[in-house]
Amino acid sequence: MKGRDLGELAIRNLREALLRNSLTTLGIAVGVASLVAMVSLGVGLQDLATDRLARSGLFDAIFVTPRSAAANFRGGQGPLFAPPEPPKPLDEDARQKMLALPNVVEVYPDIRFPIEIHFNGNPFATMAAGVAPSARKDGAFDGMKGSFFSGPGTDEAILQIDLARQLSNQPDSLIGQNVVLRYAERQPLPADGSSASDGFSIVPKEKSLRIVGIVETEPAGGVGSLGRGRLLIPLQLAQTLRTAQANDLRDLLRDNPNQHSYESLTVRVNDPPKVKDVEDAIKQMGFTAFSLIDASKSLSLVFTVFDLFLGIFGSLALIVASLGIVNTLVMAILERRREIGILKALGASDRDVRRLFFVEAGAMGLLGGFLGLFIGRLIGLAINFGTNVYLKGRNLPAISVTAVHWWMAALAILFSILISLAAGIYPASRAAGLDPVEALRYE
Amino acid sequence: MTTGNSIAIRTDRVSRHYHMGDALVRAVDGVSLEIRAGEFIALLGSSGSGKSTLLNLMAGLDRPSSGAIFAHERNLADMTPEDLARHRSHTVGIVFQAFNLLPRMTLEENVELPLRLAEVDREERTARVREAIERVHLTARLSHRPSELSGGEQQRTAFARALVNRPSILLADEPTGNLDSATGDQIMQLLREINQTLGMTIVMVTHERPRAERFAHRLILMGDGKVISDGVPA
Numbered sequence: 068m069k070g071r072d073l074g075e076l077a078i079r080n081l082r083e084a085l086l087r088n089s090l091t092t093l094g095i096a097v098g099v100a101s102l103v104a105m106v107s108l109g110v111g112l113q114d115l116a117t118d119r120l121a122r123s124g125l126f127d128a129i130f131v132t133p134r135s136a137a138a139n140f141r142g143g144q145g146p147l148f149a150p151p152e153p154p155k156p157l158d159e160d161a162r163q164k165m166l167a168l169p170n171v172v173e174v175y176p177d178i179r180f181p182i183e184i185h186f187n188g189n190p191f192a193t194m195a196a197g198v199a200p201s202a203r204k205d206g207a208f209d210g211m212k213g214s215f216f217s218g219p220g221t222d223e224a225i226l227q228i229d230l231a232r233q234l235s236n237q238p239d240s241l242i243g244q245n246v247v248l249r250y251a252e253r254q255p256l257p258a259d260g261s262s263a264s265d266g267f268s269i270v271p272k273e274k275s276l277r278i279v280g281i282v283e284t285e286p287a288g289g290v291g292s293l294g295r296g297r298l299l300i301p302l303q304l305a306q307t308l309r310t311a312q313a314n315d316l317r318d319l320l321r322d323n324p325n326q327h328s329y330e331s332l333t334v335r336v337n338d339p340p341k342v343k344d345v346e347d348a349i350k351q352m353g354f355t356a357f358s359l360i361d362a363s364k365s366l367s368l369v370f371t372v373f374d375l376f377l378g379i380f381g382s383l384a385l386i387v388a389s390l391g392i393v394n395t396l397v398m399a400i401l402e403r404r405r406e407i408g409i410l411k412a413l414g415a416s417d418r419d420v421r422r423l424f425f426v427e428a429g430a431m432g433l434l435g436g437f438l439g440l441f442i443g444r445l446i447g448l449a450i451n452f453g454t455n456v457y458l459k460g461r462n463l464p465a466i467s468v469t470a471v472h473w474w475m476a477a478l479a480i481l482f483s484i485l486i487s488l489a490a491g492i493y494p495a496s497r498a499a500g501l502d503p504v505e506a507l508r509y510e
Numbered sequence: 511m512t513t514g515n516s517i518a519i520r521t522d523r524v525s526r527h528y529h530m531g532d533a534l535v536r537a538v539d540g541v542s543l544e545i546r547a548g549e550f551i552a553l554l555g556s557s558g559s560g561k562s563t564l565l566n567l568m569a570g571l572d573r574p575s576s577g578a579i580f581a582h583e584r585n586l587a588d589m590t591p592e593d594l595a596r597h598r599s600h601t602v603g604i605v606f607q608a609f610n611l612l613p614r615m616t617l618e619e620n621v622e623l624p625l626r627l628a629e630v631d632r633e634e635r636t637a638r639v640r641e642a643i644e645r646v647h648l649t650a651r652l653s654h655r656p657s658e659l660s661g662g663e664q665q666r667t668a669f670a671r672a673l674v675n676r677p678s679i680l681l682a683d684e685p686t687g688n689l690d691s692a693t694g695d696q697i698m699q700l701l702r703e704i705n706q707t708l709g710m711t712i713v714m715v716t717h718e719r720p721r722a723e724r725f726a727h728r729l730i731l732m733g734d735g736k737v738i739s740d741g742v743p744a
Contacts, residue, residue: 072626083614409610412571413671414599414627416592503571507610 068419077426084399091388091395092435098385099439099483103471104446105381106374106479111447111469113370120366121339129334129346129358131165133157155353156328165334168348173335175199179296180310185247185273186234193230195248196296197305201335210464213242213280220303224248224276227297231281241278248274248298251311269311276300385483388435389490392428396494399427400501407498408506417499424495425488432487436480443479444471517583518679518711519545519568524577524587525735526563537563539735540577547678550705550712552722555732561715562683564732568713569604569681570594581679599628603672607684609664611656611671618643618652621670628675642670646700662693669700673708680704682714686721694718698725 068076081088120126134154155161166174178197183190202208203215216223224246231238234246252272282299312330334349334356336342342358349356400407407420447469455465526538538560545551553561566572567579570586579586581601589597598604603624611620621642625635643649646666656664665685672680682701686694702725705712716722722729723743731739 068627069629072629076626079614405610406612409612410623410627411595412569412598412604412606412610413624414595414675416595418592419595419627504566507571507606 068415068422073419073422073426074430077423077430080399080403080423081427081430084395084402087395087398088431091391092431092438094388094391095385095432095435095483095487096438096442098382098388098486099436099479100442100446101384102378102381102482103440103443103475103479104450104469105377106475107443107447107469107471108450109370109374109377110472110475111451111467113367113374114470115466115468116366116370125359126339127336127342129336129342129349129356131157131332131334131349131357132330132355133328134353134355157330157332157354158328161352161354162329162332164352165332165349168334168345170337170341170345171334172337173199173201174332175302175335176306176329177331177333178302178305178310178312180250180305180312182298183249184230184234184298185249190249191230191233193298194296195250195298195300195305197302198225198299199302199333199335208282211280211282212239213278215280216301217279218301220301220307222274222276222304223279223301225280225282225299226278227299228281228283230297238281242280243278245275245277248276250274250308253309253311253315267315269315272308274308382482385486389486392431392487392490393493395431396424396428396491397497399424400494400498403498404501404506404509407501408503408509411501411503412507420501421495421499424498425491428487428491428495429484432484433480435487436483439483440471440476440479447471516547517544518547518549518581519543519713520580520583521564521567522578522580524564524567524574524579526560526567526572527575536560536735538567538574541732541735541737542577543730543737543740545711545713547711548705548709550702550725550727551714552726552729553713553715553732554717554719554722554729555738556717559732560735561732563735565681565683565713565715568679569602570597571604599624600675601677602679602681603675603677605665605668605672605680605682605685607687609656609661609668609688611664611667613656616653616655617648617659617667617670620656620667621674624671624675630675638674638676639670642674643667645673645704646670660693661689662696665689665693665697666700669697669704673704673710677710679711679713682712684715684717686716686718694721701725 133156162174162176165171176197180195181192182195183192185191198216200216200219208215211225213225216225226234226238226241228238231241235241250272251269253267254270255267309327334345336345346356346358410420410423450469451467454468458465521541521543523540523542524538525536525540527534527536529535541560541564553564555561563572567574567586568581570581570589574587577587581597584597586594586597612623615623618639621639622635625638630638640649643652646669648663648666648670651659651663656667659667665688669685680701685701686697689697698721701712701714704710714722714726719729726743729739729741729743730737
């Protein structure tokens with residue numbers, strides 16, 4: 068029998084015992100829903116954990132510094148001391164080369180400098196730090212008051228809450244106000260032909276910035292820049308200010324002191340597992356590179372086991388539901404005994420009868436799978452809702468603890484069909500094996 | 511369709527024995543027959559004489575315990591279950607005493623069922639269903655379900671279903687058994703018409719001797735699983 072005819076006959080048969088088949092399908096749907104809800108909880112928690120880790124900026128960042136002379140020491144092989152090689156400067160050229168490496172999304176300098184803030188006529192000494200645009204996605208800026216910088220190089224500042232409290236009793240009222248920043252600028256000396264003109268001078272400067280936000284926690288800026296600053300400005304602005312940096316003294320000793328170099332660079336990679344390759348490439352370029360081992364790997368192992376157990380518990384309901392299919396189809400054989408005999412008398416082969424029962428089981432599995440996916444997602448959304456109501460009560464930001472990925476949806480439906488077909492094996496074989504003469508005699 | 515003097519069905523010492531408790535029942539016991547293409551045969555005998563069992567063997571619904579049974583020189587005893595299904599689908603058409611229509615399907619759908627099983631193209635089906643229904647004069651009842659049809663109409667539907675795949679042999683098991691005498695005669699008239707216009711070989715099981723004598727070419731009387739007599743009606 069052709070597939071379409073088989074399908075039409077199967078649907079006709081399913082519609083015939085509508086109540087019983089609907090209940091059986093609902094049983095499968097409940098089984099699939101339990102599986103989907105369980106696994107979506109596991110996957111949701113895993114997503115949440117890996118997302119938080121990724122957003123911490125700890126596992127997708129490489130901290131790069133110039134190689135010091137001591138790093139050229141080679142023990143064991145060759146001469147005890149390698150011929151002295153000048154350490155490569157960590158300058159704009161090196162930065163662009165790193166940016167060109169595969170999987171690198173961002174390379175930014177760690178700019179931190181001492182400042183004095185003038186607000187309402189009072190001076191406050193603190194540290195300022197440049198913040199890369201990618202930090203917007205950083206967990207530290209979740210739930211901030213006000214907003215993130217409106218552009219990459221705007222004259223705006225975000226205050227850390229402790230500093231804001233120092234400036235005002237009502238920190239929230241600071242948003243929108245201007246603050247004057249006093250900092251040390253590095254200026255090249257005028258060229259007069261003397262060797263002294265290779266140097267630079269450091270002069271005080273002032274800049275007025277508008278406060279756009281207040282952040283609770285101090286954002287971590289990657290591996291090397293923990294504890295950055297309490298006044299945050301856009302990184303591009305920090306670069307244009309040409310503030311005096313700790314490595315200016317080192318620049319002074321180089322052949323061309325006015326060619327600016329960075330004290331350190333942070334390289335962001337698009338995927339934590341790629342960090343190792345990028346780190347090796349940077350070391351090959353002649354710099355010291357450092358990163359934290361990707362913690363998400365061990366985390367994903369833990370979650371795989373967790374998901375497996377959730378999946379097993381979720382599947383139990385589906386397996387119970389599959390017994391419902393066996394029962395329904397065995398009952399159908401009894402009821403349709405004569406009909407099977409007629410089909411055989413009219414030329415149906417054992418294979419046709421077997422396939423007919425299989426299609427009926429598969430159709431219940433398919434329908435139950437879709438329905439179960441829908442119910443399972445509803446349960447997941449209910450869990451999310453409940454969790455967020457609880458979190459809101461504790462003044463915590465909303466999160467999503469359940470997630471249904473497309474592959475999960477596809478697997479759930481496939482699993483539902485496979486379980487249903489497996490449940491159909493026995494009834495289908497029994498129906499196919501019926502003796503037509505006996506079946507036709509059946510009243 | 512095979513006509514003329516070729517052999518449609520031949521049985522060679524065919525037997526069908528089965529156990530009922532400790533007793534061995536010889537339902538068909540060493541029957542040898544030749545049925546020529548285009549013949550209209552009536553298998554007569556009392557209940558338990560083995561006539562229906564012999565018909566089931568010819569239909570390929572049952573397998574012989576010993577001996578051989580040939581349909582167009584192909585031995586059904588050697589066929590695989592798939593081949594037997596093909597034999598039931600293409601070579602024979604079967605009609606039962608109890609009509610055996612599927613109650614949920616309309617007349618038209620019942621008649622179409624063998625075409626579905628034989629994987630006939632959809633475009634061709636409609637024409638063949640109409641042709642079969644016209645042959646049994648039921649065109650006005652296409653969308654009726656069996657419960658909405660009279661006994662005679664149901665049996666005529668069963669005939670249309672048996673004919674739709676254009677088999678060469680029509681096997682009818684007590685086709686008038688559930689019908690009143692007038693309707694029974696109409697059905698017998700239909701059988702004769704099919705035999706004469708289509709040249710189809712007909713083997714009909716019946717216990718109504720007078721009717722068999724009126725319509726069949728040849729009467730085979732069975733008793734205790736054996737052929738007692740075989741000849742033309744008086």
